[in-house]
Amino acid sequence: MDGPARQRSLWQHNLAVVLDEVRAATPTSRARISQHTGLTRATVSALVDALVRARLVDEVGPAPRGGAGRPATGLVLSPSGPAGLGLEINVDYLAAAVVDLTGQVRHLEVRQVDQRGRAPAEVLADVADLAAGARRVAGLPLAGARLAVPGLVDAPGLVRLAPNLGWRDLDVLGPLTAAPDWPDLPVGIDNEANLAALGELATAGRERSFLYVSGEVGVGAGIVLDGALLRGTHGWSGEIGHVTVAADGPVCRCGARGCLEQYAGQEAILRAAGVPAGEALPADLAVRRLAELAGADDPAAIGALSAAGRALGIVAAGVLNVLDLDAVVLGGSFAPLAGWLTGHVEREVAGRVLTAAWSPVCVRACSLGTRAAVVGAAGAVVREVLAAPSAWIDGG
Amino acid sequence: MDGPARQRSLWQHNLAVVLDEVRAATPTSRARISQHTGLTRATVSALVDALVRARLVDEVGPAPRGGAGRPATGLVLSPSGPAGLGLEINVDYLAAAVVDLTGQVRHLEVRQVDQRGRAPAEVLADVADLAAGARRVAGLPLAGARLAVPGLVDAPGLVRLAPNLGWRDLDVLGPLTAAPDWPDLPVGIDNEANLAALGELATAGRERSFLYVSGEVGVGAGIVLDGALLRGTHGWSGEIGHVTVAADGPVCRCGARGCLEQYAGQEAILRAAGVPAGEALPADLAVRRLAELAGADDPAAIGALSAAGRALGIVAAGVLNVLDLDAVVLGGSFAPLAGWLTGHVEREVAGRVLTAAWSPVCVRACSLGTRAAVVGAAGAVVREVLAAPSAWIDGG
Known part of the structure; x- marks a missing residue:
């Protein structure tokens, strides 16, 4: 890199460093950023000014004092920024x-x-x-x-x-x-x-390693290990809906037999519960209807959710045995149904994950609900x- | 860091850089290392001398010329080093x-x-x-x-x-x-x-992402994704022997039902094939006996290996659907039996992995055999x- 290119790259790097300081400790001040980062006050001020001009950072009332001197201006991420x-x-x-x-x-x-x-x-x-x-x-x-x-x-x-x-x-x-x-x-x-898994990681911030299972018509997963998404060789990881629950089970849309989707996919659950769906009832209303029926202890609804929860738990236990994660997060249409699924998933996980005795696995609904x-x-x-x-x- | 500490850390870093140059392009020379790394000839010479004194690097006959000047001394990793x-x-x-x-x-x-x-x-x-x-x-x-x-x-x-x-x-x-x-x-x-998976990665160097399955009395796995071992949150990943093949299958030593180990563990295979093991015959001889029987088309041996291969394939397909890896490597006692297992694993993987059509998965015996x-x-x-x-x- 020649001189100007190197300076430009340093400027870009420092912009990100300063913005991250604002994100991590809102409100903060120029003085405190200078203390944390070791950048001079003048450099920090120039960087903050650029961030304010670009509407990434807002100046608000005085922030907690960053040492001796004048009261500092508070800096926050801008809610009207990009x-x-x-x-x-x-x-x-x-x-x-x-x-x-x-x-x-x-x-x-x-x-x-x-x-x-x-x-x-x-x-x-x-x-x-x-x-x-x-x-x-x-x-x-x-x-x-x-x-x-x-x-x-x-x-x-x-x-x-x-x-x-x-x-x-x-x-x-x-x-x-x-x-x-x-x-x-x-x-x-x-x-x-x-x-959805990345959204859960950013929002909930509880576990750094979890299996996010998304129940829609299909069943997908996002795997977060040590705070990073595992994408696989081609970015095709997480096809948990096609993990085998029973080798000779019903034929799936994918052509294989006994895939999880045939037990815990939205349509499979609704069908087993006797709730009409598709043309007759939009899926979100059908899921709500299923939750109502389960809430009223309807045997078909309870039975359908038990079977789905058990299948989900068996497959989740397999993933946990192979990958050693801390939690199973139920998302998509599993979120509003979590009350009837969680117990079954927990039971299979406790019984089937070899390390469950040393490190219990948390099973919970996702924090962002169906819109994760x-x-x-x-x-x-x-x-x-x-x-x-x-x-x-x-x-x- | 004070001055001497920083210099020491730089020296340590450069030692590793130079040693890696020797590892990557054997034989190489001081001149070529200087060209590749941007370190001065004098610095490279001092580092190489230290590596030679420590018996990490050997000097051999002239290496390919690294530019103008005297014929260079070839440098190789020392077979008599640590x-x-x-x-x-x-x-x-x-x-x-x-x-x-x-x-x-x-x-x-x-x-x-x-x-x-x-x-x-x-x-x-x-x-x-x-x-x-x-x-x-x-x-x-x-x-x-x-x-x-x-x-x-x-x-x-x-x-x-x-x-x-x-x-x-x-x-x-x-x-x-x-x-x-x-x-x-x-x-x-x-x-x-x-x-074993790390050994396979270093030795074979064919795939950068694979599932290594080790068949002994238990069945374990090492997962390599993008050239790195996935250890899981606590380092407990790879417990593939306890992934469920059939929810209501035989009870495993771990207490759960239908674990892979009950279908593809060494003892399960030998039992199904009618080969005595344990007190009667050491395990390595029992596995050799099984291979002989299978080689002679003994129906019980063939049947036992088919069932094991199918179970292994179902579980491997699940891992591939979830993790998107390039290969399944059969190690431990699966290695000498690979001839009778590979076809079944391939069939299940082809039929059950959603992405198999775009990116065929290689199923093979490990290169290091049972001693991986x-x-x-x-x-x-x-x-x-x-x-x-x-x-x-x-x-x-």
């Missing part, structure tokens, strides 16, 4: 969320639409429309968008396989960004359970801004 | 191996002894004796030892649980290093499948010397 747009395509709904720099959800819209049988272009036009609406309503500058899909994702922007959408080797980002309503934004794509994936997607964009603010300052 | 001692306790054998700096196995001893019913102190005295013998026979300076055990290991030196040895919360390193025969060496302890764990253990010590040669130079 926000992240999360988008989600799922089998029976579409969603958009805007999360601001401080992590607050500023906008959330969910449309119940069954994607099965629809042309992908039609679905993506709806997503573009949701994105445009979110930008309008949120009234915040958007740094970028992330799209969550229930399937295997390949760079750049390709959905390799989303069995429950019927998508295979489909370019998603091309048609999305070409849609007339699409707001001109950089956009990435990721698996919904991965994004879309909120996690928006949060992923925000984390990128926080990690590399110069990209926003230069481009925004 | 070596690693691997030790292994398994249910039906004990083993020791010495691996030199260049990765060659210089000594290997395996004793068929059934540990069941023996007092741990007696077993550890035998291990100390094996270690003393290895040191004597190998005639190399030993940098340290690593002990492989078939169970859950906790720092410092504790075996939490080795169900097939009947060990629970047992201090292993204390009694081992107190044994009269123990050669005075730093020693660490790790799970056998983890060490003890050789991997010795290699782990060597890798530590290569990564931090100053520790050896200062202490050796």
Whole structure:
């Protein structure tokens, strides 16, 4: 690197360091940042000024004193700064969320639409429309968008396989960004359970290693080990819905027999509980109906949830034996049903995980409820801004 | 850091950099190392001299020319330099191996002894004796030892649980290093499948992400993702022997039902094949007998190996769906039986792994055969010397 390039890279690095100081200890002050980072007061001031100009940081009333001298100005992440747009395509709904720099959800819209049988272009036009609406309503500058899909994702922007959408080797980002309503934004794509797991990691912050299981029509998982998402060799990890529960069980959409999805997928549970779904009743209402029936001790509902919980517990126990994680987090439609699932999962885990005696595994519902994936997607964009603010300052 | 401390740390770092240059491109020369690393010729020469004095590097005949000037002296890792001692306790054998700096196995001893019913102190005295013998026979300076055990290991030196040895919360390193025969060496302890997987990674170097499955009396696994071992939160990953194959299957030693070990553990296979084992026939001979029977198309042997291969394939498919790895490597007693197992594992993996169509999974026997764990253990010590040669130079 020549002199100017090196200086520029140092400036970018220090911008991120200072922004992280503000994030970690809100409100903080220039003086305290200088103490923590070893950067001179003058350098910190120049960096803070740039962050304030870019609306990443707000100056508020006096902060706790950072030593001798004048009362310091408090510094906080700006709630009117660049926000992240999360988008989600799922089998029976579409969603958009805007999360601001401080992590607050500023906008959330969910449309119940069954994607099965629809042309992908039609679905993506709806997503573009949701994105445009979110930008309008949120009234915040958007740094970028992330799209969550229930399937295997390949760079750049390709959905390799989303069995429950019927998508295979489909370019998603091309048609999305070409849609007339699409707001001109950089956009990435990721698996919904991965994004939900990242959202859970950022929001709940309880465990650093957990299995996030997302129950929708399909069942997906995001695996967090030591605070990092395990993506696998190709980014295709987490296909827990196709782990075998019973080698000779019912045939799955994927062609194999006895996959978890056939026991704990939303449709399998509703069918076993005798709750009509699909055309007859939108999925979110069907899940609510199932919870009501279970709450009223309906034997079919209780039986269906017990069978699902047991299957889920058997598969989760296998993952825990292999990966040694601290918790199982139930997300998607498992979240509102967690009251009837958790006990069964706990029982299988306690009985089947070799190390359960030394280190009990926590089984719990996710903190973000059914909207974990879309909120996690928006949060992923925000984390990128926080990690590399110069990209926003230069481009925004 | 003050000046001298910082210089010392820089020296240590550069020693490792230079040693890694020698490892990566044998033979190399001082001139070429200087070109690659950007260190001055004088600095490289001082570092190389220190490495030669410590017997980590040997000077050999002229190396390929590194530019203009005199013919350069070739530099190679020294086969007479500090070596690693691997030790292994398994249910039906004990083993020791010495691996030199260049990765060659210089000594290997395996004793068929059934540990069941023996007092741990007696077993550890035998291990100390094996270690003393290895040191004597190998005639190399030993940098340290690593002990492989078939169970859950906790720092410092504790075996939490080795169900097939009947060990629970047992201090292993204390009694081992107190044994009269123990050669005075730093020693660490790790799970056998983890060490075998690391050995496979270093030796074969084909895949960067694989599931190593070790078949002994128990069935363990080491998981390598992107070239690194996944140890889990507590270092207890890889307990694949207790992943459920059939929820209501036979009761396992661990108390759960239908664990993989009940289908693919050595004893389960031998029993199903009608081969006597234990008192009647040492396990290695029993496995050889089984292979002979299978080679002669004995229906019971073929049936037992098919059932084991199928169970192994179902569980491996689950791990691949969850973790997205490139290969399944069959180790331990699965290695000599791989000819009869591989096809069944491949079939289950092809039928059950969602992404198998895009990225076929390689199923193969491990390259180190049944001795992967003890050789991997010795290699782990060597890798530590290569990564931090100053520790050896200062202490050796």
